[in-house]
Amino acid sequence: MRRRLIQSTLAVVLVVIAVFGVSLVIVETRTISESARERVESEAVRLASIVDSRILAAEKITPDLLGDQLGGDQYAVIRIPGRAPIEIGDKPDGDVIEATRRGEERETVTVQEPRSAVFREVGRTLLIIGAVALLAVIAAVLLALRQAGRLASPLTDLAETAERLGSGDPRPKRKRYGVPELDRVADVLDASAERIARMLTAERRLAADASHQLRTPLTALSMRLEEITLTEDLSTVKEEATIALTQVERLTDVVERLLTNSRDPRTGSAVTFDLDEVIQQQLAEWRPAYRQAGRAIVSSGKRHLKAVGTPGAVAQVLAALIENSLMHGGGTVALRTRVTGNQAVIEVTDEGPGVPADLGARIFERAISGRNSTGIGLAVARDLAEADGGRLEMLQASPPVFGLFLSRTPVRKPEEDERTVR
Structure with missing residues (x-):
């Protein structure tokens, strides 16, 4: 591109120089020739007037007397009736420019100038025009180089940017x-x-949310399958298989929830459900893990509470809080339910040291963790709660208390309000 731009600019300049330069040369040559002819004629008129004045004054006319009246390259012949011709200067050889003027005393003055003087003047003019044309070409090349650099450099940067995007x-x-x-x-x-x-x-x-959210259901499903492989009691196998199927359904719900949130984190399918069922499901799911850790998980508070939300999402939020207590907390984990205003609250607390003071409210930010964990569990839990119109808060740092707030009144949809108005 740089070379093409320089070549095109140089071609344009050369065309302009050729068109205007040739025209200028023709005009200047003609002008110089006309000027030389007018100069010779003017010299003939001037010299004739001088000769007239001297004849009238009865002064002697000699070449020495009139020698300083002509230019260095000019030659003049004065012919006076009854006298010999008077020559002034050196007679030029070759082609000349000539002008003859008759005086009032019947004398004739002829002035000649060699045409080579015109050629020399034309040559000087052509030299000046050529120098100007050369300067114009040099300036055009420099300008083309500058413009080429100005255009080529951004294109190179844009190509590098596109390459970075592709990589x-x-x-x-x-x-x-x-x-x-x-x-x-x-x-x-x-x-x-x-x-x-x-x-x-x-x-x-x-990907991070999926790996985190699917880990717990997969672990629970694995534990149920292990129970099935270790028992020969048909009733126990059926019970564990039923629970395993429930875990599979929960896995399906988690996957659908993740896909839905990836497209639009605010699209929820909130319904009115029984909190006790979700809490008991989580207790049954997590008790084996807590027994292995030598700890307990219990529930208390107000029973038979109804809340508005997505049961699967609420279960995932509680699972994140329970798992967080298992990994970072200590002692017994308690799930307490209560009512405040028009909201149902589920509090999850344990007897551990609590949230470090340097974390504070940042505990819900992604990649923020008090220990070597992913740091996305609580962030995902808060997103799930907010997607259902609820909220997840840390009510107390030590001992830790997390509260999940859910509405107890169904949210009226816009189309329902429109039907009511009609």
Whole structure:
């Protein structure tokens, strides 16, 4: 591109020089020739007037007397009736420019100038025109180099940006070049980089959430299957198989929930459900793990509470809190239910040291963990709670108390309000 731009600029300049330069040479040559002819005629008129004045004054006319009246290259012949011709200067050889003027005393003055003087003047003019044309060519090449660099460098940067996008580095460069067309391309590439970055972030978040959310149901399902392999009692096998099927259904619900949240984190299918059923399900699911750890998990508080939300999502939130207490807490874990205003609250607490003071409210941020864990469990739990119109808060740091707040009144949908108005 750089070479093509230089060649095209140079071609344009050469065409302009050829068109205007040739015209200028023709005009200047004609002008110089006309000027030389007018100069010779003017010299003839002037010399004739001088001769007239001297004849009238009865002065003697000699070549020495009139020698300083002509230029160095000019030659003059004065013919006076009854006298010998008077020659002034050296007679030129070759082609000449000649002018003859008759005086009032019947004398004739002829002035000649060699045409070579005109050629020399034309040559000097051509030399000046050629020098100007050469300077114009040099200036055009320098300007073309500058413009080529100004255009080629941004294109190289844009190519590097596109290559980075293709290699998986979606960082926008946010560099502009002062050329509207190139800046437009840079804007599009930066916007594409931001979209790709958001897509990659969403994919990584989905993968992290999926690995975290599926780990607990898979662990519980594995434990049920181990129970089946270790027993020969048919009734126990049926019971464990039924529980395993429940775990499979929960896995399916978790996967659907993850996919739904990846498309739109606010799309929930909230219904009115019994909190006791979800709590008892979690107790049954986590008791084997707590027994292995030599700890207990219990529930207390108000019974037969109804709440609005997605049972699967609420179960996942409670599972995250219970698992968090198992990994980071100590002693007995208690699930307490209570009512505050129009909300049902499930509190999860344990007898451990609690949340470190340096974490505080940051405990719900992704990648924030008090120990060597993923740091996404509580963040995912809060997202799930908010997707159902609830909220998850840390009510107390030590001993730790986390509260899941759920509405007890179904949220009226816009279409229901519209039917009511009608």
